[in-house]
Amino acid sequence: MRAFAALLDRLSLTASRNAKLRLIRDHLADAPDPDRGWALAALTGALSFQAAKPAMIRQAVEARVDPELFRLSYDYVGDLAETVALIWPAHHGANREPELSEVIEALQTVKRAEVQGLLEGWLDALDADGRWALLKLVTGGLRVGVSARLAWQAAADFGGVEVAEIQEVWHAQAPPYADLLAWLDGKAERPSPQAHGRFRPVMLAQPLDETADLPKLDPSAYAAEWKWDGVRVQAVSEGGIRRLYSRTGEDMSAAFPDVVAALDYDGVIDGELLVLHEGQAAPFGDLQQRLNRKTADARLLLSHPAGVRAYDLLAANGEDLRALPFVERRSRLEAFVAALASDRIDLSPLVPFEGWEDLAALRASPPLGDPTSAEGLMLKRLDSAYEAGRPKGPWFKWKRDPRLIDAVLMYAQRGHGKRSGFYSDFTFGVWTQDADGVPILTPVGKAYFGFTDAELKQLDKFVRDHTVERFGPVRSVKADRTFGLVLEVAFEGLQRSKRHKSGVAMRFPRISRIRWDKPANEADELTVLERMLDEAEGAAPG
Template identity: 60%
Template sequence: MKAFAELLGRLVLTPQRNAKIRLLVDYFHTTPDPSRGYALAAIAGTLSLNAVKPALIRDLLLERMDEVLFHYSYDYVGDLAETVSLAWEPPADVAPADISLGEIIERLQMAGRSEVRSLVRDTLDRLDASGRFAFLKLATGGLRIGVSARLAKQALADMGGKDVGEIERLWHGLAPPYLPLFLWLSGEGEMPVLKTPAVFHSVMLATPVAEHELEGLDPADFAAEWKWDGIRVQLANIGGVRRLYSRSGDEISGAFPEILDAADFTGVIDGELLVGGTARSNRATGSFADLQQRLNRKTVSRRLLEDFPAFIRGYDILFSGEQDIRPEPFYVRREALSSLIDSASPQHFDLSPLVPFSSWEELDRLRSSPPDPVIEGVMLKRFDSPYLAGRVKGPWFKWKREPFNIDAVLMYAQRGHGKRSSYYSDFTFGVWTEGEDGAALVPVGKAYFGFTDAELEILDRFVRDNTVERFGPVRAVRAEPDAGFVVEVAFEGINRSTRHKSGVAMRFPRIARLRPDKLPRDADRLATLQAMIGARA
């Protein structure tokens, strides 16, 4: 565990990408199985553990520490795992030990609910402070070290002298602790053979672009498609096995059985999952809020299937039949995709239409006034581009619509995580609505990014100086017509919502600017947001 804890500490303090990769490669080379496989899973976000709740960790520390002192310490440090790792005092008769990461993970995975408490206590007793911190972050799922799954895969490729594309192709067909993968990478085994042919293949991503960045590019080299407000998916039917994956590789087949039933073709396609009706079924496309009714479900009722019928709007094709056509140029793949969808169920599949344009100015006008409220902007794809895993700058761009903007008032704040654990960086904001007693603030969203480090210092100082109430880790701040903090919030979309007190739900809200020049009374009204829904519709 010491080696893993040291790795985490060095990764957090290392900003350079190549330096992070070298740290990972060194760790994978020197750490035995299964610990290195579990470390890889923890870093890449594929590790599944019996969740250790923060309340349990807090209770264990309070068995050995005064409650008032704990609250003072927690408030100062700002992170529960760090507080416990520093304040924990093992019994004098318990000798510290360097328990391996693999042993800790396997004990957690096998522990029953009644055993978790004693297991966590025993593990904390045997580890040093840095080991305790790493263990608690693992156990609670709070590992944030600035390393993406893609970076971890690149480190594996460098370790074994392989192409990262080979790692990508194998990745979602293997499971922690990845023993066959490491045997192959170290030259001690053959390339793993996947059990199911319908595996996930990493999707090709587009780079955000602004109008001035398009200067120097020839519009004739690019195809344009609408960017639809659904979720990116990959549908595979290979060897008679059918699977539906999200863009991150999570299988979501159970939530959309009608899509799998209708996939009577062989191949792998990339597209946008939407609800409502296809262009071929004469039914309007639903909003992202409608799609959310179907997401994150293991099974769906007949009522949901009828009220929110799902379909895929095809963007691209990776395999035509069982032939990998990703190396082919986009225009060739587009013809293959069009042919496949023409013969597929019209209720469940249609083709994302191309947007004709001759100049960037013309496309900008189309982007700003799209024909459907479910459109977020346009996608630009080079006609000669192969299908490449990850976000490769140059072949594909996304040019989104200008975001919505409102002025809102800060209402609540909570500590962040990782580097931000000492700052109040997660904010709830609200707008005014008319009530029985006059104007009152109603929460309409949360945001934890968009601001600079200097602006975070300002926001954090305001929260500390203007706290009026505390609800566990959440602070309520002063928010009155003439005293409070106004922020400009940008967001991509807005829909009605029965789950929120305000009746509205924002899509991707972020704090765009601080507005100390404005009084809270000058912030927007709820009616303004409701009108945005009407305007979009």
């Protein structure tokens, strides 16, 4: 457990991607089996413990520490695992320090009534770093800046193979990955990827630089299609096994049983998960109602029916199609989707164009209908094979320019992980009027990125210096017509929302600039956002 705790601690304090890769690679080289395999599973999100819940951690600490002291400490620190790790009154020597594999194997078999006792014994035996790592493991929220792909890359670096080779076999393996690690050690052959229902490594597009890229590209060599505003998925149906994967290989099947039920074929479709109403793509906010859920109830399935808009065909009837050129895969895809005749799976149509100027005009002003739910265009070279990763040249994404507004900072909340000591999650608002016609701010969004580390420190200082109220980890800052911090906010889309007081919801808001120079009374009004909505809805069919 000590080596795993040291790894998490160093990862949480390391911003450099290359440094994180080295730390994970070195851990795979130094840690014994099965601990290194369990560590890899934890970093990739492959572990969950049904019997252990955060509420049990609270019960355990409140049995040892005054509950009010714990509450105040948690409000200050802002992270459950870190708070408990620091405040826990351990009895060192009372128990033997557990190994990582011992903890995981116990949590996989323990009864719910026995969890608290186990946790208390382990917390007693570990130091503060070990307690923090244990609780992060139990809750599943490591928050050390490591994605599954980064962990796969570190494993590939360790074994001297391509990351696509790791992805190809990953979903045919199970923690603690003994066969996979034996292969990476050079002690065994590569494990077979041939497992029904497995995930295939996804091909990604490069962002298009209009100035640098377009002059070098031949329009006749590329196909164009809309980049739909949903979630990229892989819909797999093989050997009686049906699964819906995210682009990172997360199994989303349980949350979308209506989509899984429609996978009545033998093959693998690469596409976009959308809410579809009579074949029309709904705004992303509708899909958000169904994301991050373990299951979907009957009411939600009826009101927000999901489906897949197909981009590509990776396999069909046992044949791997990824090496074929895009134009041939596209032809096979068109016939495949037509044969399905499903209202849950439709085809992403190609966008005809003569040249780049023609396509740029379409991107700026899409025609009526579904393209109002698209966030830009995709360019795909006709002769391109389906390659894992993000190769330069075959595919480009040409997103629409983000929209901008000036808003006023209203609330700030503490971050997590390495940001737990800073106010880094910012709620902002625009001007409207109350019933008496008095100007007031109404919240329209929340952003937690887009600024540098130096700007974060400036924002944190502003929040601390101008706090007017406190609500646990949240602070309300001074904001009125005479004083306030204006933030230039960029966002990808906008839609009406009954859940928000302002009546609007933003898609991917981020802080574009801090307008230290701009008076608060010059920030935008809610009517600006309402006009944007009216313009977007005016472009769609009534």
